[in-house]
Amino acid sequence: MLAGARRLVIHHRYGGPVTHLGAPRVRLAGPEDLAALGHLLHDFNREFEEPAPAPAVLAARLGRLLEHGDTEVLVVGDGPDGPHGLAVLRFRLALWTEGLECYLAELYVVPSRRGRGLGRALVEEALGQARRRGADTMDIGVDEPDLAARRLYESLGFTNRSGGEGGPLMYVYERDL
């Protein structure tokens, strides 16, 4: 297994209609959320039967990313055990445009809360947050069979074709070092 593969796999079930009133509340995560986010990320990996670092390790790594400043985390659906979903955004200076580029590195909603628009709310807020921070583009890595995720992204204006409609498919290539 490629160590980096998990990072590029974004699974999300976007099935049913939104059955509650009002839009899910999305907020920026802070240091106080790290422990819960470590568990979320761990569950994310375990759900797809990939070896995952321990929750505390993931919490520490995410804390390091937040501290570095190139990373923001959005969370949704706060429950007694913590958020029900998260989106991890990575920013960096762009070469082909004047501003930043934003990479939606992770998107996860716990299985019991899917089909309620939490993923969509996270991505919509991610778009807004990226614009506010000065990003000109957003990119995501998605596995071909993740049709629910792909439909969600396509419905929000993303394409996997270079130059847009009718262009060639864009692949991610990767390897461990």
Add this chain to the structure above:
Amino acid sequence: MLAGARRLVIHHRYGGPVTHLGAPRVRLAGPEDLAALGHLLHDFNREFEEPAPAPAVLAARLGRLLEHGDTEVLVVGDGPDGPHGLAVLRFRLALWTEGLECYLAELYVVPSRRGRGLGRALVEEALGQARRRGADTMDIGVDEPDLAARRLYESLGFTNRSGGEGGPLMYVYERDL
């Protein structure tokens, strides 16, 4: 056209055998290379009939990236007008592994120098440079019809299948903001 699309398209002709003696010399670029690199990046974009910022703009942006420290540029084949090819590497802290992740953001060899192993030499040196800097993984965005580039990357251990051989294809999704 997506402003970010160009960035994800890596074209490279890997056709003939290496016809000269000795491996092409690859070196790290410095501030003194920026003007020539701006022209290379401009030609790269123009070759595929996409609107490109002026060479001086690209040189300035690349300079900003080098100064920031998350970017390294490798060049190959120094001629009187500057290098014949370049590779742009972006580094950042990883979440799923302990070290860094490296993104091979650009790979370009001028048309008149293709088929001589310059692209391969650049990617091989990129792998070494990424390892030396502490990266655990490298990823690249490649268009589906870029068979020469894909063959090159596959021959160097890259895959566009999640988890490796037999896994699902990995797509890049993106949008302007």
